[in-house]
Amino acid sequence: MARGFSMRGVMGAADRAVQYARNWLLATEPGSRVHDVQDDPRFQHRGVDLLWELPSGEVRGIEVKGDRQPRRRRYFFELVSNLERDTPGCFLYSGADLMVYVFLAQGELHVLPLKAVREWFLPRAKSYELRHTFTQTGAIRYTTVGAVVPVKDVQEAVPEVKYIPLPRRGQTAEDIQATQAAGEVQEAQPPPEEDVPY
Secondary structure: OOOOOOOOOOOOHHHHHHHHHHHHHHHHOOOOEEEEOOOOHHHHOOOOOEEEEOOOOOEEEEEEEEEOOOOOOEEEEEEEEEOOOOEEOHHHHOOOOEEEEEEOOOOEEEEEEHHHHHHHHHHHHHHOOEEEEEEEEOOEEEEEEEEEEEHHHHHHHOOOOEEEEOOOOOOOHHHHHHHHHOOOOOOOOOOOOOOOOO
């Protein structure tokens, strides 16, 4: 499910990640519709945050993840959602077609074909460091475990992964797409990583 981070302004960071994902989906397929199903129990247990209804009538499930760490160029693939209850992580059970991973601080949106990335990752899972995060919900605190996987490893192994710079202030998603179509956008050099806990 879309997980987040603290935020500036009225909208929470998880909401910002979902909004960026929604905007990109709508700009990519004009005439498509996006349905937010984050609060729908029928989709929560499937690891689907958005339904993307294409003009053809095809519907794709989208999982949205957000990351607000300023210097990280690594994905966090959730393997255990709640360690205390031994529940599997969203990366393993999600039925989504795409994972839209939003690096908020870097201004990047990455689109990962979830099945292909999962098939690549699972045989190599032991090669990657595991990290624990803690979530407090009222009096209950639980532990989430995920693999820390460099962006470059995934992008080199799964060529279908897409990288989209997020619009800057005053710039629309359409402006970015027009620039990309003209071949004017190069992927920025990754900033130095900061080793911070998840």
